[in-house]
Amino acid sequence: MLIIGGGTAGWMTAAALSNGLQGLELDIQLVESETIGTVGVGESTIPHIRYFNASLGIDESDFVRRTRATYKLAIEFRDWNRIGDRYMHPFGAFGTPGSEIGFHHHWTRVGGAHRAGPLDAFSLPIAMARRNRFAPPATDPSSPLSTYSYAYQFDAGLYARYLREYAETRGVTRTEGRIREIELQQESGFAEAVILDDGRRIAADFFIDCSGFRGLVIEQAMQAGYDDWSHWLPCDRAIALPSASTDEFPPYTRATALEAGWAWRIPLQHRVGNGHVYASAFMDDSRAEALLREQLEGEPLAQPNRLRFLAGKRRQQWVRNCVSIGLSSGFLEPLESTSIHLIQAAIGNLLDLFPTGAWDPADTAEFNRIMDVEYTRVRDFLILHYKATSRTDTEFWVYCRNMDIPDSLASKIELFRERGIVAAYEHGVFLEPSWVAVMIGQGILPERTDPRCLAYPDDRALAAMAGLRSDLAARAESMPRHTAVLDLDAAAAAAAV
């Protein structure tokens, strides 16, 4: 088996297969080219990454130290609905645990933000994030301290190096070299071997294409085709520019809407990752860079890294004996930090449907079906941020407000607007609290709520909410500072001596 590419996708795949298939004694090889390099971005994640690391038996504190990671409790969205607005999408539910009716129903019924205060005030991970506090959640599900989860913000290059070490220890062999050609069997069209620039030939029976945007095997050789979603997600460029750390290490990622896109800010232990994702039809590159520089809070640490992409996915992510994972399989902008999760989802599906010798089209079709659903769910969630805006200050936002959206998203918005209900999906990474946070954050308020709320008179509900709000604030306040958990306080004190 040959993995093509040694970016985050390549080494995550190599690590997971060398661990998950170790009983099969497979020959797993990986080829990558240092001259080509990796995409060099991808620092913010969602909580599922913890299960990936745990499945590999990775020790969390070792991982955090070696990838210079920080903890992440939420994403803060600034200026998305209106300039000046702020809301958070937390990794956790609103309200108290175990309640039958979603908290947002009660909150809406008593008058929402006007009477109860902002929805954000009823989330423990948001209370923690706003105070720069962090502690891992409790394991007892009846505890209010169990209502949240967390992810990481890390140096993706260090993570790939970490996983390379892991995979090589488990027998994965790496070849350095640039692939010049893919050999296909004439009749079947199956891939047979890759030829490197220096003439070396590496043959394999199964190819995992992790070659990044190029899609070396899946597109250039197998011509899988691409579903272009750029009419819904018009951002097609990014500039990334790391900067020096400031005194603050907030346990969350920030996404600030700008004139024709948005800027990310991701605090790591040793630097801050910044970038600007924008639509080239509405903004030129020099304006995009200028806006990004305005966002920086510390000295730039490198030259800008410019990237181009097209929102969408491969029409088929597995064709014959080639499966694509990572950027080679498609790309959805990092607004909700989902790319690494999609890598993880593809690896999980591949392990479940791993070829057993005979090539069964049913396996391939099932893999493609699941990945289609995963991509489509993320796509809809991202489009929601653009569509549900009140902004009319630039042509870009007017376009987004007025664009048609997929039926799957239109019906989901309608149901929420009418009844406050989040329609459940098959697969799909984001669950009810995530949709509630973004729908309400973007200004979509339910017109009617769950009738069972009527059992709670307004004054009783408002008093309970006031109590909950101060309880969450006090709990967050009593937690350790994020910097203390990361041992950065000690490091700063030592440096000051």
Ligand SMILES: Cc1cc2nc3c(=O)[nH]c(=O)nc-3n(C[C@H](O)[C@H](O)[C@H](O)COP(=O)(O)OP(=O)(O)OC[C@H]3O[C@@H](n4cnc5c(N)ncnc54)[C@H](O)[C@@H]3O)c2cc1C
């Ligand atoms: C602007 C931007 C911001 C992002 N932010 C996030 C984020 O915050 N969170 C998140 O989850 N994801 C994010 N992503 C996505 C994330 O960066 C990728 O999903 C992840 O890095 C995986 O990339 P990859 O391994 O598929 O590709 P790459 O990193 O491009 O790796 C491709 C590999 O293939 C090799 N290769 C290519 N061609 C050849 C050849 N001819 N011969 C030999 N080797 C070859 C390269 O050398 C390299 O090793 C972001 C992406 C972009 C563009």
